[in-house]
Amino acid sequence: MTMPRELPHGPLMVDIGGFELSDLDRERLTHPLVGGLILFTRNYQNPEQLSRLTTEVHALRSPPLLIGIDHEGGRVQRCREGYTRLPPMRRLGQLWERNPDEALSAAHDIGYVLATDLRKNGIDLSFTPVLDLDWQRSAVIGDRSFHGDPQVVAKLAGALIAGLHRAGMSACGKHFPGHGWALADSHVAIPVDERSLAELASDMAPYRHLDLDAVMPAHVIYPQVDARPAGFSPVWIAMLRNELGFGGVIFSDDLSMHGASVAGDIVERATAAWNAGCDMLPVCNTPDAVRALLERWRPEPDQRRAERIARLLPAIGTDGSDKDPHYLAGVKMAEALCGLGSQV
Numbered sequence: 001m002t003m004p005r006e007l008p009h010g011p012l013m014v015d016i017g018g019f020e021l022s023d024l025d026r027e028r029l030t031h032p033l034v035g036g037l038i039l040f041t042r043n044y045q046n047p048e049q050l051s052r053l054t055t056e057v058h059a060l061r062s063p064p065l066l067i068g069i070d071h072e073g074g075r076v077q078r079c080r081e082g083y084t085r086l087p088p089m090r091r092l093g094q095l096w097e098r099n100p101d102e103a104l105s106a107a108h109d110i111g112y113v114l115a116t117d118l119r120k121n122g123i124d125l126s127f128t129p130v131l132d133l134d135w136q137r138s139a140v141i142g143d144r145s146f147h148g149d150p151q152v153v154a155k156l157a158g159a160l161i162a163g164l165h166r167a168g169m170s171a172c173g174k175h176f177p178g179h180g181w182a183l184a185d186s187h188v189a190i191p192v193d194e195r196s197l198a199e200l201a202s203d204m205a206p207y208r209h210l211d212l213d214a215v216m217p218a219h220v221i222y223p224q225v226d227a228r229p230a231g232f233s234p235v236w237i238a239m240l241r242n243e244l245g246f247g248g249v250i251f252s253d254d255l256s257m258h259g260a261s262v263a264g265d266i267v268e269r270a271t272a273a274w275n276a277g278c279d280m281l282p283v284c285n286t287p288d289a290v291r292a293l294l295e296r297w298r299p300e301p302d303q304r305r306a307e308r309i310a311r312l313l314p315a316i317g318t319d320g321s322d323k324d325p326h327y328l329a330g331v332k333m334a335e336a337l338c339g340l341g342s343q344v
Contacts, residue, residue: 054122111163
């Protein structure tokens with residue numbers, strides 16, 4: 001049996017093309033610059049296949065690579081067949097309007113289901129919750145947002161995070177300081193939010209009150225604060241670290257998105273995000289960009305950042321259980337909320 005390679009977590013989070021690892025995938029996943037794998041719908045066939053894939057990935061290195069996924073609910077749920085169908089988070093906000101206590105209980109239990117379903121197939125982290133306020137402006141955020149009131153967002157997200165933590169999964173709040181106002185979709189454009197720092201205070205409020213393990217800044221430019229997108233901005237990263245006191249992992253958003261293009265080519269983007277203070281840099285859907293980074297990017301090693309990333313790995317024995325009453329309640333509530341009207 002091949003022993004896992006002893007390597008600290010590198011700063012890159014990369015992807016793969018299919019249901020199983022190719023020789024090229026194994027080579028890249030054991031490169032010192034790589035610290036994580038992000039999965040997409042193309043990597044999911046069924047729970048059994050996913051478990052085989054994640055088991056092999058985790059066995060490649062010690063400490064294991066961090067395996068992440070965007071699995072929020074609603075439109076953004078990568079694993080569907082064989083998984084609990086999760087509602088968009090706006091449904092919890094709608095439930096809050098009728099019964100806040102029931103909404104908080106539902107948020108906790110749905111968080112527990114989300115994490116339990118992923119953890120039993122070897123996924124370590126979902127990039128959730130979305131903390132962007134629902135300003136009724138951003139189509140790319142839309143029903144992914146809990147609510148337009150920052151206090152309601154903080155309470156519902158806090159309950160969901162408690163459910164994630166109960167099942168042994170860390171929480172990643174996104175997209176700091178807020179993507180709910182900017183109209184453009186950062187996947188295909190460069191969003192700009194012209195508001196002042198004072199006007200952005202309500203968007204930032206949830207980050208001040210939540211028990212977050214990781215944060216993902218937005219590929220949005222806030223020109224009254226800094227000319228660079230938040231994930232490339234030492235100003236915004238310093239504010240997150242110093243003013244908000246955040247000590248966890250900072251992920252850049254996907255460096256292959258159009259919103260990142262203002263920083264230059266892929267090596268310049270990685271350098272900008274790294275120098276701004278991001279700990280881990282996802283690079284998705286662009287194998288040539290990953291190759292370029294592995295060949296040409298040479299950041300200074302940073303043990304503190306590698307240690308922060310390692311803390312996102314679930315502790316042994318903290319997985320959730322599908323026999324837990326919170327799981328059963330969460331599945332029932334998720335099914336009910338998925339029937340509440342149409343999605344945005």
